[in-house]
Amino acid sequence: MPSPSPRTSTPPSPTSDAPAPPAPRSLCVVGAGPRTLVLLQRLGAHVAASPGEHPGLDVHVVDPHDSGAGRVWREAQDPLLWMNSRACDITVLPDDSVTGLTGPVGPGPSLAGWIAENRADLVRDAAAAGDDLLREEVLRSEPGSFVSRRLASRYLAAAWRRTLDGLPPGLRVHRHARTVVDVVDAVDDVDDVDAGPGGGDGDGRQLVHLDGTGEPLAVDVVLLVQGHLDVHPGPRERRAATFARAHGLAHVPPGYTSDQDLDVLVPGSDVVVVGMGLAFVDLVVRLTEGRGGRFEERPDGSLEYRPSGREPRLHAGSRRGVPYRSKIGYPSPTDLGLPRYCTASAVEARHGTGPLDLRADLWPLVVKELAGAHYRELFRTHRERTALAPAEFDARFSRSPWGSAEIDELIARAVPDPADRFDVTALDRPLDGWWGTSGDEVHERVLRHLEADRERRTDPRHSPDAAVVTALLSTYVVVAGLHAAGRLNARSTALDLDGWWHGFFSYVASGPPPQRLRQLSALARAGVLRFLGADVRVRPDADEGVFVASSASGPHEVRARGLVEARLPVADLERTSDVLLTRLRGRGEVRAHELLDGEARLSNGRLVVDGRGRLVRADGSVHPRRFATGAWVSGEAGAPAFARPGADAEVFRRADRLAADVLRAGRPAPPAPRAGTTPAAARRELPRGRGR
Known part of the structure; x- marks a missing residue:
């Protein structure tokens, strides 16, 4: 789907008798996924609530993927891949249950509500495009359905358009379908701004360099909302890849299943799969239904798999040895008064x-x-x-x-x-x-x-x-x-x-939908999928030229000509393949969360931010104009990008606080204090090295 047109407005021209209005402030957001969508809503609320403080704000959103969906939820991916939450449990638009937000809340539909409201149009559009799979999905979709990611992507695109339409006139969004490759301080353009605690060097405009362009964007503040990123292979992955190349084997390293090349896995060959979480489920879908197999309901209500003959034989194990627990398939109790003991x-x-x-x-x-x-x-x-x-x-x-x-x-x-x-x-x-x-x-x-x-x-x-x-x-x-x-x-x-x-x-x-477990069971009974057990270990056997998998659950071993590490890449600033973070790290402008525990130095590989979400440099200082949030920020790996309707979701309050901090960072400083006074903003705040 084409990206929505940027929202633009023309500020009134100053009269000869009136002073020129303040120059608009500007923000660059790196990433256009659901978190950015929610952030735009909260930025709009703050600007509308205090128009005098924010006479103009230009927001540049940079991401080569779909607006509102980003990379993970983009429409252009395998139509067989689903979300793992029910449609009635997903929203990116706040409702009346949400408290503690700036400005009024304009309720918007959940994913389930949006499908119900737009069902006729969605069916008509799918039919016109000859997309029978999407048409049938829309027709059978109910509030408790687990919908495809591409249908969810259309909801996110609609929510993006709705959000832009609701922004106040002074807030303009400019969409750039590119990749940010660097951010540097503009050394010749240092404003006097209120950096707040932790200010210092770099307290000026930011130059954001995009791929394929000559002139950088000059903005006041930068916010990284990049979501999930790829990493270069670590030592273990490199050893497995080297062994596979030497013996003509297949090796698929950790990655996002929708983006991986699975053609290296030969039909009929034995393949060891390590990992049994959501990436494993997506992998199995692509290698079975995605290769022409089909599931059929039997008269007794059970599910049967009809192979296409193009599937490999999958031997799956993990640390636990079992798939993630199924999502609950009925309404959960909501009146339990939780939490009671862990408060x-x-x-x-x-x-x-x-x-x-x-x-x-x-x-x-x-x-x-x-x-x-x-x-x-x-x-x-x-x-x-x-x-x-x-x-x-x-x-x-x-x-x-x-x-x-x-x-x-x-x-x-x-x-x-x-x-x-x-x-x-x-x-x-x-x-x-x-x-x-x-x-x-x-x-x-x-x-x-x-x-x-x-x-x-x-x-x-x-x-x-x-x-x-x-x-x-x-x-x-x-x-x-x-x-x-x-x-x-x-x-x-x-x-x-x-x-x-x-x-x-x-x-x-946060496991897969119940229907996915029905499918895994059918695949296991059809002989396409075998379970190895818990604490699986894989070793290369150079004599036979195969991977050998064993398990702590039994004496058996499996010899295979393929190995798939079915998990998402672990966040690691030292190994990221993201060009922007690599350059920032090389200059010491970001650092990974690293702490001392006695003599041991511990790190989780994720970005360090201070209590306001500002990036912390390698020397411990805080950059006053660069912020980050999302899966690559320490402590935020499990922070959801979506909200559950009617649940007073923290997603919106988190975005509201971040919007306030971002707007504060781009605000002109107050008059300088009289001699002999010490403004609070001059007191240095030590970085706390954690997510918000």
Whole structure:
């Protein structure tokens, strides 16, 4: 779809008697995805609320991909790839539930609402284009549907147009379908601006260089919202690639599945796949349906896969050895009063105000929150499966620490069936402590787990599972707030937050749609997909010239002529292939989050920003006119780009605060203070090295 036309307006000409109006300020946003879409809404609200402070603002949005969608959600990708949230759970337009925003909120439709409002037009356009796949999708789409990414891209494009149409006259958006390759300080154009705490060198206009252009954009402020980026292969990936080239094998490194060349995977060949998250699901889709196979419903309601003959044989394993948990297939409980146990006040009461360890200090509160939600839902909607009065159970559960003998005894008495009890270890690592005698036994065990998980998560009789997901969402917000307040210690901040913790959250709460697990099951029964088990290891065998995969779940080994590392690239500023970040890093103008933990130096590879989102240089100083937000900012790996309707989503407040900070950075300074005074802005703020 063509990008929407830039919104432009002509400022009134000054009269001979009136002073010339202030020059418009300018901002360059690098990236045009959903986060930028929401930011534009909040910039517009701030400008409309204080027109005298912002007489004009030019916003240059630079991204070669679709407006509103960016790279990940662009329309031009495989039509078989889906979103992993229901249409009714996605919005980029705030509603009346959202609090704490500048200016009035103009409610807009969710993805599901937009499809319903525009169904006839969407069907007509798809039919005119001869796109039967899209036409059928639109016709059958319901609020609970998991729609294709290209249909979601059309929603984002419509939301972009709606946002631009609602901007105040003084805010003009200029769209550049290019790539930013460098940003430098304009040494001959240094304004006196209010940099705020942390100001200093570079406090002037910014020159933004675009690929294929001679003249840079000269702007006052730059904001990086680049989303997910690629990285150069690390040592392990390079060794695997070198071995593959030497022996004529196929190797697909970590990457975004929609962008990868999968033609190297030969039909009928054995391929080891390491990783069983969302990238794995997309990979399987492209290698099966994407190669002409098809799924058919049997008369008994089961799903059968009809191979095309062009599929490779996939042998999949991972650390856990099972796919991500299925998304809940029915409405989740929303009136559980969460969180109750894992709150900021509870953390302070238990641990004071010192540094917190995510695993040692917060994890027990998280698990109690999940278990508490599980049992409240069980007692509320499945009373016949409990043996104690709900009020008595709740009171005793609330006053007992998680993991204590008191809680164990209480649960054993109140919940007779062990299948109704919450077990976080079984939830997280279902294959731990289990050993199969053969590859077939391991495969069948994982297949049974997959099918049982899908059945539970689509059956309201297991609604405590949905309560656990809701509780996990609430604790995720609490942990993010503690991180933003600087409460997490070095190891938790550098390693656990964007690693183990975000991985657990994604596995439990952000898995694939239930239908995808039905398809994986059908593929497994058709012999196209085999499961290897947990803690998979892959080694090169130079004698045979193959990759050899083994598992901690059984004695079996698989020899394969292909290896796919089915995961997204890990953010790493040292290895990024992004030209802009590479140049900024080379000059010491950005740095990766690196902390000392005793003698150890820890890093999560992501950008460091201060408390206002401003980029921190290698020497620890803050650039007053350069900001960053998104997946490559430390502490923001799990921050959602979308919001859930009616949930008072933090997405909008985060964007509102960032918009205020960005506008403040481009504002002219107040008059200089009288001699002998020390303005607050002159006091230097040390960078806190974390996301907002």
